[in-house]
Amino acid sequence: MLSPKSAGTVRATLPAVAGALGEITSRFYTGLFTAHPELQRDLFNRGNQAVGSQQQALAGAVAGFATALLEHPDERPDAMLSRIAHKHASLGITAEQYEVVHHHLFAAIVDVLGEAVTEEVAAAWDEVYWLMARALIALEARLYEEAGREAGDVWLPCRVVARHTETADVTTFVVRPLGDRPVPAARPGQYVSVRVALPDGARQIRQYSISGFPEDALQFSVKRVAGDPAGEVSGHLHTAVEVGDELVVSVPFGDVTLADDDSPVLLASAGIGCTPMIGMLDHLAATGAQRRIVVVHADRSESTHAFRSELEQLVGKLPGAEAHVWYEHPEGPHPADRTGLADLSRITVPAGTTAYLCGPLPFLRSARAQLLAAGVPASAVHYEVFGPDLWQGAED
Known part of the structure; x- marks a missing residue:
């Protein structure tokens, strides 16, 4: 998958790049959100950004993919890619956004590593990025096709038809698509994304697991996240969303699904x-x-x-x-x-x-x-x- 020349360069520079990935991803998100504040407001989880978990996940994915290319050159790390692709599809990510990410990620790499990023090093890591990006784009295109949706068009306006209190901090919501839209098919183990409009104007998105299969509806359950920062979407759902209200929900995604066989x-x-x-x-x-x-x-x-x-x-x-x-x-x-x-x-x-x-x-x-x-x-x-x-x- 990775060309022999690039493989040698990536192998030689992986320790340095991996060691700096924390700083690289931090600067990447700073640059990305400065140029595109709408992404921080309406796409990325602001809570994960605040505690740094999104930066850690991105760094781990990049390093993991590069390592997999070197250790198993004839294989693609499909398990890791599938998980990312399902999450991206649940957010409505499109191929054009990979160009934006590429621009700001490589700007951050050059900013952090400076003169160590020679033309040869830049070309090798560019190859790594586009191998990963194109694999994800292809996987996401297939997910959109299987869901019967155009790329990025995953959202369904729904009405809350039931709400159940499970515990003091867990609530179940049952929603039904508005109009004559059919209820999308879901597999046991999948999740939906829920997009809510918050008081500051942000439209934040979170994923919640499907916790049951009522007829002609989707059911998901939400734990209210406490702490600092508290869960702004889970808190909003618990305190502000009642039966009869409208919610914007994605079609279901998720690759950890129950196998349909007779095995234990x-x-x-x-x-x-x-x-x-x-x-x-x-x-x-x-x-x-x-x-x-x-x-x-x-x-x-x-x-x-x-x-x-x-x-x-x-x-x-x-x-x-x-x-x-x-x-x-x-x-x-x-x-x-x-x-x-x-x-x-x-x-x-x-x-x-x-x-x-x-x-x-x-x-x-x-x-x-x-x-x-x-x-x-x-x-x-x-x-x-x-x-x-x-x-x-x-x-x-």
């Missing part, structure tokens, strides 16, 4: 990571699945466990399902061996299991390590991260 499946989550898992479980129950199903969930307590009763009901409908729930601080009688942090080494994982994980990074790392120790192949462990994916190399 393990759904492991922590906290709000339960939302895509309860959607998968809802689908399994609705289709009368006979496969072995192991559900693992970890939470702080019973009162913070969203979809607690739904989990019990859905598992009860599935003859091959079992559930294991851990609480760090149980509020009532709870088994001692299910108190504290989730420990997947304490459960029996059926042979041939495909595992799906969702939750905070420490949980994902621990759960994955325990599954690998139990003999589950790395290729059979899939994970979803809410927000920028900072878990580089998780699928090695």
